[in-house]
Amino acid sequence: MAEKIKLTPKKIVLKGNSSKDSIAGKISAQKVQQDQKREEERKVQPEQPQVAAQKPAATSAPATAAPKRPAERVPPKPRTVFVQDERQPKTEAEEREVKKGPNVKPGADKKKSNLREDILKKEEHKKFFIGQKSRERGRPEATQATSSVPSRIKITEFVQVGELAKKLNVRAPEIIAKLMQMGVMATITQSIDAETATLLSAEYGCTVEVISLYEETLIQEESDEAADLVQRPPVVTIMGHVDHGKTKLLDALRETDVVATEAGGITQHIGAYQVTRPKGKITFLDTPGHAAFSAMRARGAQVTDIVVLVVAADDGVMPQTEEAISHAKDAKVPIIVAVNKIDKPSANIDRIKQDLAKFEILSEDWGGTTPFVPISALQKLNLDKLEDAILAQAEVMEVTANPKKRATGTVVEAKLDQGRGPVATILVRNGTLKIGDAFVVGLEGGKIRAMYNDRGQSVKEAGPATPVEILGLSGVPNSGDILNVMATEREAREIADKRQELARHQQAQQVKKVKLENFNETIEEGKVKEYKVIIKGDVRGSVEALTSSLEKLSSDEVRVRVIMGSTGEISESDVMLASAAKATIITFNARANAKVRDVASKEGVEIKNYSIIYQAIDDMKLAIAGLLSPDISERVTGEAEVRQVFKISGMGTVAGCSVRSGFLKRANAIRVIRDGSVVLTGSLKSLKRFQDDVSEVKEGFECGILIDNFNDLKVGDIIEGFEKVETQRTFEEIGNK
Template sequence: MMIKYRVREVAKDLDIPNKDVLDTLSKYFPEPKKYMTALEENELDVVFETFTQQRSVDNLDAYFAERGGSAVPAVQPAPAPAAAAKPAQQQKTAQPRGEKRGNGAAQNQNRPQQRQQAAPQQQKPAQPQNAPQGSQQPVVVTEVREPVRRVIDTRSSNVNIDRYNEKYDRLADQKVKTDNVVTKQKFTNRNQQRRGNQRRGKRETEAERLNRIAQERKAKHITIEIPEEITVGDFALRLKVSAPEVIKKLMGLGVFASINDMIDFDTAVLIADEFHAKVEKEVVVTIEEQIIDDSEDNEENLVSRAPVVVVMGHVDHGKTSVLDAIRHSNVTEGEAGGITQHIGAYRVKVGDRDVTFLDTPGHAAFTTMRARGAQVTDIAVLVVAADDGIMPQTVEAINHAKAAGVSIIVAINKMDKPSADPDRVKQQLTEYSLVPEEWGGDTPCIPVSAVTKAGLDDLLEMIILTADMLELKANPDRAAKGTVIEARLDRGMGPIATVLVQNGTLHSGDTIVAGTTVGRVRSMMDDKGRRVQEAGPSVPVEITGLGDVPVGGDIFNVVSDERLARELVEQRLSEQKEQQFNAQTKVTLDNLFDQMKEGDMKELKIIVKADVQGSVEAVRQSLEKLSNEEVRVNIIHGAVGAVSESDVMLANASNAIIVGFNVRPDPVAEENAKRDGVDMRLYRIIYDCIEEIESAMKGMLAPKYREVGLGKAECRETYKITNVGMVIGGHVTSGKITRNAQIRVVRDGIIVADDKIGSLRRFKDDVKEVAEGYDCGITLEKFSDIKQGDILEAYEMEEYRD
């Protein structure tokens, strides 16, 4: 295959324009050519033949005469103008041929000289032709020559084009590409670049690089960002210095830290100043900040919203009757009797205003939501029977409402009964810091009757008035945020959650995150069972489309990115698992003193339950007297009866301790207390309670005992020896067996005996202990029904003090 010879190179060698070559090729070949097209051998033959014929001469005598006359003297008489014209013209054309026929090496050496001579020759034309006749001026032959043009002699069959360009000589030595072989394109990698750089100059050492960076830093201060805490190694990388330099500066400040130790932001600022660097605090943007909009609303965007009301009270005081009466008396006739309570919340029209009621069973859900940090309700309606007065569950409801910080409206129900005594109820309310408005207080007391529906309108008007005083507002033009009221798993529809929108507007199709659950809203139904497309503030709806069943009280947010939302849920699940393995964070009498020293605990909240009311008051007064400058005892709830589930919920929500006298917790409450980590102390003597709490406050709890495992041994053989009894031939598998240890005999995972070691021998000698991997003989003090394969666990009881 020939070396690539392009059109522009042919034109350059022939000293003709590119267009002439292209026109010649277009006459004989149909394919259009460009000036960068590589020509084949047959095409080159046509071009060379064509231009050779165009430049052919009839006679070469003048050329040979010129070459032969080079030996004559340089000065000759000038020929006549007419006679010299024709030889000069023939000389112009014939001279390049002679150069071609001459020595190629000499030609390449003389070519730069010829090009230098061509410039002055172009400026002054041939003087012998223009000289006047009869002039005796000598003529130098070399000055008569015209500008040299490179002409290729194509009369020979073999044209060696390689000599005209050195790069073709280099290409000829390389691997020739054939049609059926595909070669890969080679890219220069970094190693080759490094090798090339090493050849160019001396490689920069690490010390030189650090010195250069230090000089650049002095010339131009760099700025780095670091978080609140950072390791010494990472800090050195950001400063672009070595870790030993940073450690050296730290030692100068009196801080001894290794490369993996953490330093705070202030220390980092001081160290960075030594290296002429400025430090800015790194802003860490969490996933929640990226996808959840927690910005404050402007006043001009806020509009009034409906109040959220929860009805609480004793189970027999007509709470459900009041709810039903309010619901049925405030709907149109066409809807009366046909309403189905689909969800645990509903809306009631009061004139042109809406009121949202939460239908909670007692106050359990109310407390659960508050324990999760959800402030759902605005107003609490406390239903008290006029004939019964304040009951234990009523007191619990009062304490829950006070702890939540919501407005309380008392509805004195059953006013239609002859034994109704509203003044007695008001008197009892004052004992719990609820002073009626008629008596100069701020607690509205509305007499109502669920049977005759008397006073219900006054109750609703008071709810509206209280809501106006609270100035409840929300921004409907933003992403929705609210609380999960309740949730369940439906066999056909999957997870279904009842949510209350507290701010913004929830639309069908929105992606929401509720606690550790994420999903997209597929459908929404209101309290009337109608499908809706959006829900504004204070509107309860039932939604489907979540991936899992959320927990009541979870906060839900509409997010912008579903992928990031799923990452957020994964993070929350991981945090939950970590919290389960972390140390107990609930307040107990054991860790109370430590929290007091750390400044975490300024108030000890206690829930008191007793068998009689007199005990409750006595304990309340005795415990409140224990308050001192460091900690204040606050009895947040005291009532008669067993420790119930609601007590555990209140203690969990308020971080309180439950103290019981002559009472026991019910099974559900006991299970919840273990699950939530609520400390529950039960006593039979009041002085024991006072002394223990006082000791806890002073950090003087009595020492306790705990079990410390020593080792395990396996029974390999048994021997019955007279006057000794059953001897166990054992092999210590782990730990050690000591003579004074207690032994627990385990057979098939079941403890069959708990005894003490009578004697411990190795061969014939009594020993104090036997280490792992050795055999020994053991006798027990009481238990003798030992069998091969039994496991003997050695342990001892250790006294400890927190």
């Protein structure tokens, strides 16, 4: 029995394998249940991969009946999985291959599942943030921006739209839209004034503090210690009328021939020279005497200590002499009168004293305080007395300076040299100027690379009241600009940049001041004509003086407009600008090369060259006169009396007339005069002698007259013929501004 009991599992196993139909049915039912379960799981979690079908249990026998040695006695055979199509049976391994696909490595299902989970998480995060941003876009944008707007910002007089947007933490397009609502059209790179920026910022609840850009460009000079002050040479400006001997006097003092280098013997631009005499040093500024250089002479008076007024003893006080007196008095500078050309037989010193007394300049022997020194620059007479008077006046004035501080100076003259670049003549006012000093002058900055004295000699430093020519500028400054030495080159560059920014803003504001409606009215009325010019000169002072002189020629009818003024040779760009603006190029000691002249010829641009400015002014007057509207006057040519009146159907009223004086022309205008009053001003439609049309009827002859669009002629009316006469006007006939 025991053996039979032990063999029971064998019988059960064999029994279980005896019926293939029963096992296949169980496996098929189990597989259908598993497929249904997987389908339900796929609907709930579609992202999870399908799980391969597990092997069904080999038997449903209880655990107590587990066989001990089935593997040893009966090797396991691969079980067959029956699908609906029983004609194509597949093993479990083949089924897994179908589900996984070909070339799937072990563990690929797990990796693919993890990858799909990562992609799903990223998609969920993306959807979340996109939804969050879309919800934010749905909110009012101003509310979101306003929440981060600062309560207070600082700006200068002008601020760019983009910069203002950054300060307010607001998007630039929103700022531009606000400006459009305020009637201001501006792009992100354009600037608006502080007033507009303040109004716009107030809408966001932000207070604006305006910082003066001009104040940031100012430079505080160092204070002087009394112990550091020393006596310096006086700065003397020589002024006077044309050809009264100013340059000849300076030539005699310097013992050099400056006159020979000047065109026509007339000084064309300011020169600064230092003269060493036995009794001390004197710095001279030689300013031109012609009226064209009023601005240059005014600058000379601003930097000078003493004015030497040169008056020719044989000529007396002239218009430029009066201007020089005015400049000296405005600058509150003492005057020393040098009565020149006393060697001429017609010299009259007393007349000079009498003429100057009208301007409250009284000589010392007339009870005044102004020294009068009679001299002859040509004969070098009494030059020592003039020097004594200058040094005595300087001693009374106690002109001092501190050579230990950073240098300050004034631009006497500046130009663009082709070989050396921007060059400026500087008169040191205080301190000591040295090679290597970083400086700012006007809108330009730089570092001194080289210095030359008035004799052309290289120097390493220049003390107070010393004129020097410097190199190392970033650009050409204007005459009269102040030079300040800075601690570092970076500091000088920052101040120069701020000054240039301020200049750009100020220039833009000047353009905006021109009102469009006033401009259109002027154009429509055609009252003002423009003569446009481009000025090129050898030095900046000459360009400015010529610009000032030409602009003064403007009148109510013709305006001289200087489009551009610069130093250096004429370039092709200058010619193209003149062509576009229909302007004339006026040069002063500046030339154009052959290529530029060819371009000017092709473009039809006129280039006028001058070496003496008053010649340019005289030619400009003629050009302006050519633009003036001519004077139009009426000249009566003759009179005819109406003797008979005929009404002709289809023609109108024909008057039979007799010419009493002069002649009547068919082309002339006529007036109908009745009882001393003009009843019509018109023109003739027909003029006949008998049956013939004629162009003219002279005195004593009769004619038939038909007036255009007028039939109310009466016997006794006077028909007066007249013509308009144009007379070309001259420049002197208009009132200059």
